[in-house]
Amino acid sequence: MYKLMNTAIIEWQEKTNIYTLHIKYPTLLAIDVSTKIFLNGEWFHLAKSEMIYLCAEKIVTLKKADHQVVHLYIVSFQKYNLAEENDDELIYYVDHEKLPAHGSIAGIETLSYRAVTLFQELVGKSEACERYIYAKQNYFLEELLHLFIQALKPYKEKDELIMREALVYINRYYDQNLNRPQLAKLMGFNTSYFSRLFQQQIGRSFSNHLTRVRIDKAKMYLLSTDDTLNEIARKVGYTDGLYLSRKFKQIVGVSPSEYRQRPKPRRIVAFQYSGDLLALGIQPIAAPFTPWEVSPLIHQELGSAIDIEQGIHQLEKIEVDLIIAPEYLYYWPGKLEKLEQIAPVVVLPWNQLDRLEEVQLIGKIIGREAEANGWIEHYQSLTHIAATKLKSGLQVNVGLYEVWEDYTICIWNTTARATYNLYNGLRLTPHPRIQQEVLAVNSHLYIDEEVLADYAADVMFVVLPEDYYNDFSEKLLKRKAWSQLQDDPSRKIIPIRLNEFWCNDGLALEKQLYIMLEKLLTS
Numbered sequence: 377m378y379k380l381m382n383t384a385i386i387e388w389q390e391k392t393n394i395y396t397l398h399i400k401y402p403t404l405l406a407i408d409v410s411t412k413i414f415l416n417g418e419w420f421h422l423a424k425s426e427m428i429y430l431c432a433e434k435i436v437t438l439k440k441a442d443h444q445v446v447h448l449y450i451v452s453f454q455k456y457n458l459a460e461e462n463d464d465e466l467i468y469y470v471d472h473e474k475l476p477a478h479g480s481i482a483g484i485e486t487l488s489y490r491a492v493t494l495f496q497e498l499v500g501k502s503e504a505c506e507r508y509i510y511a512k513q514n515y516f517l518e519e520l521l522h523l524f525i526q527a528l529k530p531y532k533e534k535d536e537l538i539m540r541e542a543l544v545y546i547n548r549y550y551d552q553n554l555n556r557p558q559l560a561k562l563m564g565f566n567t568s569y570f571s572r573l574f575q576q577q578i579g580r581s582f583s584n585h586l587t588r589v590r591i592d593k594a595k596m597y598l599l600s601t602d603d604t605l606n607e608i609a610r611k612v613g614y615t616d617g618l619y620l621s622r623k624f625k626q627i628v629g630v631s632p633s634e635y636r637q638r639p640k641p642r643r644i645v646a647f648q649y650s651g652d653l654l655a656l657g658i659q660p661i662a663a664p665f666t667p668w669e670v671s672p673l674i675h676q677e678l679g680s681a682i683d684i685e686q687g688i689h690q691l692e693k694i695e696v697d698l699i700i701a702p703e704y705l706y707y708w709p710g711k712l713e714k715l716e717q718i719a720p721v722v723v724l725p726w727n728q729l730d731r732l733e734e735v736q737l738i739g740k741i742i743g744r745e746a747e748a749n750g751w752i753e754h755y756q757s758l759t760h761i762a763a764t765k766l767k768s769g770l771q772v773n774v775g776l777y778e779v780w781e782d783y784t785i786c787i788w789n790t791t792a793r794a795t796y797n798l799y800n801g802l803r804l805t806p807h808p809r810i811q812q813e814v815l816a817v818n819s820h821l822y823i824d825e826e827v828l829a830d831y832a833a834d835v836m837f838v839v840l841p842e843d844y845y846n847d848f849s850e851k852l853l854k855r856k857a858w859s860q861l862q863d864d865p866s867r868k869i870i871p872i873r874l875n876e877f878w879c880n881d882g883l884a885l886e887k888q889l890y891i892m893l894e895k896l897l898t899s
Contacts, residue, residue: 377456377468377783377824378518383499386448388440399434401452402475404524406495409446412439415479427487427495427524431478449499453517458783466826466856482527488538489562491523512813515822538563539577543585543706550589551613556582579709586613589706591627592723594620598636599722600740605632638720640743641697645684645719648702648726648881650674652735655751655882656744662691667875671884691718700738702726731796735882755886759801762893766802770896774804775833778874779840779852783825787814793839794880794888801889807833825857832861835868835899837892845873868899 381401388395397405406427413422414437422428422438430436440446455475456468482491494516542563546554559582560570574582590612597608605617614620624632646653646660650670653660654677662682663670669685670678682690691699696719703726705711715721722741729737732752739748776795778786787810790796798804799815806815809831814821823831844851848871852858861867872895877888 377458378514378521379454379456380451380498380513380517381454382450382452384448384450384452385499386450388438388446388448393440395438395440395446395448397430397436397438397448399430399432399436399452401454402432402472403430403450403452404428404495404520405430406449407438407446408449409440409444411446413437413479414439420479420481422481423483426481426483427491429476429478429480429524431475432472434478449495451495451498451517451520453521461855463854463856463859476525476528480528482524483564486527486538487564488523488527488541489564490541491520491527494520494523512821512823514824536577538565539574540707542574543578546586546589547703547706550586550593551611554586554613577709578706579713585706587623587627588712590614591624592703594624594632595628595635595722596724596737596741598632600737608632639697641720643695643697644742645691645696645699647700647705648879649700649724649734649738650678650681651879651881651884652738653700653742653882654678655735655886656739656742656747658742658744661694661696667878669879671876671879671881671887673876673887674884677883688714688718691715698722698742700724700741727791729791731790731800731880731882731885751882755801755889758886758889759797759803762889763802763804766804766893766896770804770835772805772834773807774798774835774837775807775810775831776837776839777828777831779825779838779844785823785825785828785831787821787823787831789814789818789820792820792880793877794885794892796880796885797889797892798837802893807831825855828857829861832867834866835870835896836861837870837872837895839874839877840871841874845871870895870899 404427407422408424410421410423412419413428414420419439438448455471457471458466459469460467498513498516498520542559545559545562556571557567560567563570565573571582574580574585578585580588593612594608597603597611601608603611605620609615609617609620612620614623621632624635628635642658643661644653644658645662647664648669650660650663651674654674659677659679660681662684663678664685665675665678665683666685682694684690699715699719699721701712701715701721701723703723705723712721712723724734724737732755735751736745736748739745776788776793776798778788778793780786788795790800799806810821810833838852840848840852852871853862853869858869862869872891876891880888
């Protein structure tokens with residue numbers, strides 16, 4: 377567990393060439409002007425683009441040129457490990473064993489843009505810490521340290537992480553004027569190295585990958601809207617429809633108009649989205665049956681669908697009209713290209729859309745818009761009746777929390793773990809902190825268990841892995857934070873299975889609604 381101890385911005389005036397820092401706690405230091413730093417008996421150059429780790433109880437000397445004003449940006453922290461847990465207290469001890477070596481430096485070549493942003497976030501808010509949440513500061517700190525340590529690892533491992541960050545950025549901003557030098561700079565690389573690395577890690581050049589993403593988005597818009605080609609071109613980052621048309625035919629093999637006029641698919645393979653297809657009355661002919669891709673709650677409805685978790689080679693033996701894939705498959709070099717050798721592929725946003733909007737989008741793509749609207753009306757009717765029943769006897773606030781083994785609690789937004797049922801479906805009242813820090817900003821929140829009480833609703837759905845679910849009272853309720861919450865007679869803690877709630881698409885969401893409703897009514 378990490379705890380933020382102090383942040384500071386120190387102005388090193390021009391009249392003093394030597395500055396001495398007394399380091400009390402483990403510290404990350406950055407500067408805005410390149411200087412020299414004396415470490416382990418030697419002077420080293422510290423560039424303004426670098427971040428350095430300094431061990432606790434050290435004295436560090438810095439030297440700058442004449443007439444320079446330098447700002448030192450400092451984030452100090454403490455690292456603890458749990459030593460003992462009993463009914464009354466948790467005992468932690470200070471543990472610096474796995475922290476980096478004194479003087480470890482991460483530079484622009486390896487330090488991610490996200491790490492720099494987190495560092496600025498912590499330092500920038502230090503003077504107004506009362507307005508910011510203790511748990512969020514420590515969450516930012518933990519993520520920053522993770523990224524800093526990753527930046528010190530072997531280049532191959534660091535490069536893979538940064539390339540994933542680059543792909544996320546492209547997925548989000550594909551419709552803007554993206555270029556290779558701009559993204560290379562954001563990721564902390566020079567342009568030529570970034571180009572080589574992108575090709576090695578992703579299996580495509582940057583320009584080819586950006587084109588791939590834009591054409592995939594164009595496919596989605598062609599099948600789900602009546603937009604003109606010029607309108608679609610602007611949505612995916614091109615200036616006009618003529619250019620999009622040439623690119624589209626070059627890559628897909630048919631013109632956009634021919635693609636739009638293809639017969640609607642019926643034999644569909646789903647990587648994710650199986651619950652959406654079932655809600656539309658379509659049984660996918662194949663899907664991976666892992667709980668993070670298909671909820672066990674809908675396995676029975678999948679009937680004779682082929683489980684392709686063991687490999688996509690099984691698809692070569694059957695007739696496939698369409699493969700629906702989430703955009704995270706961009707992270708697997710060559711995966712989409714292999715799928716395209718079997719059947720046409722449509723790549724969709726993942727964990728971004730409103731749960732009902734996702735059903736509607738897929739309904740438009742496969743020509744079952746009426747069925748999508750029918751299922752949405754069915755779902756809304758169910759939730760309306762249930763909400764009316766609950767409102768008469770449930771004047772409390774509600775939250776959903778996922779427990780991780782490292783004592784982290786994840787509070788999900790409405791795209792995950794059927795949280796949508798609580799707030800959008802049943803229209804229950806969230807805890808005020810959840811409303812402010814999760815739902816209002818549409819972002820997941822990660823907190824340490826020791827501050828759980830600040831977010832604890834009157835009714836708490838707790839998502840647990842199978843071993844914790846089966847031994848709920850022993851493995852969870854005996855931990856101090858949870859036992860204190862359980863002691864409050866006005867609070868209800870309701871365990872639910874992670875495997876059943878991992879995916880929450882379409883029919884799975886509906887089945888999860890029944891489970892949640894039953895638990896609410898019986899509680």
